[in-house]
Amino acid sequence: MLEGTRPVSFAIVAILVIATLVWFVTRPHPLFAAGDSGLTPGDAERGRLVFAASGCASCHASPGQPDRLKLGGDLALASPYGSFRVPNISPDPQAGIGSWSVADLANALIAGVSPSGQHYYPVFPYASYTGMTFDDVRDLYAYLHTLRPVAERPQPHDIDPMFRIRRFVGFWKLLFFHEGRPEGNAIGDPMHDRGTYLVEALGHCAECHSSRNIFGAIKPKTRFAGGVSSEGVGFNPNITPEGIGSWSEQEIAEMLRSGRTPDHGYVGWSMADVVENTSELPESDRIAMARYLKSLPPRPTPRP
Ligand code: HEC
Ligand code: HEC
Numbered sequence: 001m002l003e004g005t006r007p008v009s010f011a012i013v014a015i016l017v018i019a020t021l022v023w024f025v026t027r028p029h030p031l032f033a034a035g036d037s038g039l040t041p042g043d044a045e046r047g048r049l050v051f052a053a054s055g056c057a058s059c060h061a062s063p064g065q066p067d068r069l070k071l072g073g074d075l076a077l078a079s080p081y082g083s084f085r086v087p088n089i090s091p092d093p094q095a096g097i098g099s100w101s102v103a104d105l106a107n108a109l110i111a112g113v114s115p116s117g118q119h120y121y122p123v124f125p126y127a128s129y130t131g132m133t134f135d136d137v138r139d140l141y142a143y144l145h146t147l148r149p150v151a152e153r154p155q156p157h158d159i160d161p162m163f164r165i166r167r168f169v170g171f172w173k174l175l176f177f178h179e180g181r182p183e184g185n186a187i188g189d190p191m192h193d194r195g196t197y198l199v200e201a202l203g204h205c206a207e208c209h210s211s212r213n214i215f216g217a218i219k220p221k222t223r224f225a226g227g228v229s230s231e232g233v234g235f236n237p238n239i240t241p242e243g244i245g246s247w248s249e250q251e252i253a254e255m256l257r258s259g260r261t262p263d264h265g266y267v268g269w270s271m272a273d274v275v276e277n278t279s280e281l282p283e284s285d286r287i288a289m290a291r292y293l294k295s296l297p298p299r300p301t302p303r304p
Contacts, residue, residue, distance in 0.1 A: 026170025028113040029179065032103035039102035039138055047143025050136045052280035053202040054129065058273050059086045062150065068276065069147050071096070074154035077123055078231040080216070082159030084123045092149035105144075106137045111179055112169075119169035121157075122177070122216065123230075131182025131201030176217035183223070184292070191284075195292030198285055203278070208236045208270065211302045225299035234269065235304055242298035252290035253283065 032038065051057070062072035072095075073088040090096035097105070104115045112119060112126040120126060157164075173179075183206070184196040199205050210218040211227030226238040237243055244252065251262045256278040259266045267275060278286060 025174055026167050028117050028119050028170065029111055030107045030113045030117060031111045031179075032107055036103040037101065039106060039134065041102055041142040041145065042135060042138030042140075044139070044142040044146050047136075047139035047141070049281060049285075050132075050140045050202065051143050052277045053198055053285065054132075054140070055203065055274060055277045056089070056140075058270075058277065060089050062152070070150055071144075071147060072150035072152045072154070074152070079123060079159075080232070081163045082157065084121060084157045084159065085154045088150055088152065088154055089144065090147060090150040091145050092151050095151050095153045096149060097144070098149060102138055102141045105141050106134060109137060109140075112173065112177065119166045119173065121163075121166075121169060122172060125204040125207045127177055127218075128182070128201055128204035128207055130177070130179055131197065136202075172215060172217070176215065191288050191291050192295060194285065195288035195290070195295075198289050199292050203274075203289065205239070209239050219302075221299065222302045223299070224293075224296055226301045228304050229270070236270075238299070238301040239293055240296045240299045241294060242300060244293070245298065249287060249290040249294055252293055253286040256281075256286040256289060257283070 057068040057071070059075055059077070060071045060073055061068045061075075062070045063075045071088065071090040073086040075086045077084040077086065088096040091098040093099045100115060107113045107115070108120065108124075109126055109129040109132055111130070112122065112124070114120060182197070182201045184200040186193040186196060206218060206223050208229065209224050209226060211222040211225070213219050224238070224240045226236055226243065228234070229236050247255075247262055255261055255267060256275060258279070259272055259275040261267060266272070278289070
């Protein structure tokens with residue numbers, strides 16, 4: 001009889017150990033404890049520029065109406081995992097994030113963790129926003145609170161049942177998420193370093209201009225070298241010098257202001273919407289972004 005029970009009890013112990021490990025490695029890591037009041041709101045006018053540079057309206061503005069500051073959400077984001085619905089981030093206390101603290105917003109943007117301690121899906125580009133400074137989060141918070149509350153509630157995500165368990169995002173984070181550590185290095189030139197921050201963290205430009213692996217994470221060798229759009233239609237171009245090496249710094253900055261390209265065309269698709277955001281920034285920020293793009297290593301365009 002002993003011979004029979006030993007393998008069974010071993011299996012139970014093994015399952016418990018594995019379950020404990022899975023539970024442990026996938027746990028969310030908020031930066032601040034719930035209700036932490038250590039962070040105070042910052043400057044709303046500066047926050048307006050953080051909001052523009054980060055392109056929050058591109059996803060969170062209510063679709064089908066012209067007001068980009070009506071942040072009711074509900075835009076459907078198609079993906080290989082199903083359709084995600086963007087939440088309401090207006091200051092409405094029920095439908096939006098009006099009751100959040102600054103710490104809650106910092107946890108969402110920098111750690112990808114919700115106030116109730118759950119992981120967010122990385123379609124919310126926190127893998128880039130994780131490089132955001134606390135001062136920028138504080139300013140952004142102050143700005144968001146100057147906007148109009150919207151009481152509408154977006155529809156729930158319509159995704160594959162397998163991906164509904166948020167805890168599993170913990171595995172993804174373990175493999176692909178570097179909390180608080182943005183890509184790109186500072187080199188001591190203020191213009192270049194500002195550009196690094198704007199392109200890598202706030203502008204999250206790599207989220208569109210790269211190819212992704214089967215887990216939906218950016219393949220490092222294709223960063224900025226282009227990739228199929230997340231909806232699976234069209235190819236987002238290579239913006240390393242391999243793709244736009246012939247554009248001058250001034251020409252890149254001009255495109256980010258007006259959408260006009262050096263060959264006398266205009267960018268379209270989702271990039272036209274990005275330009276709605278970058279056109280709001282001071283010219284020095286557009287030059288900074290251009291300088292950083294020109295400093296990138298040329299990378300071959302991946303095959304779609
Ligand atoms: C590419 C589209 C996209 C962009 C750009 C984007 N978000 Fe989101 N955001 C999402 C999606 C999708 C979710 C829902 C994620 C989930 O359910 O796990 C989300 C979730 C959030 C949440 C959590 C809301 C809640 O009710 O729990 C906050 C707060 C938020 N975003 C703020 C911002 C801010 C501020 C910006 C700009 C700095 C921004 N987002 C930019 C798509 C985006
Ligand atoms: C939501 C996805 C998305 C984001 C985010 C995005 N882009 Fe784009 N970008 C595109 C698409 C799509 C095009 C192609 C537009 C076209 O062909 O009309 C494009 C085109 C470009 C081009 C022109 C390339 C060429 O060869 O014509 C440049 C330069 C560029 N983007 C830079 C940026 C920068 C800098 C950022 C970050 C501030 C950024 N993009 C963020 C989708 C995106």
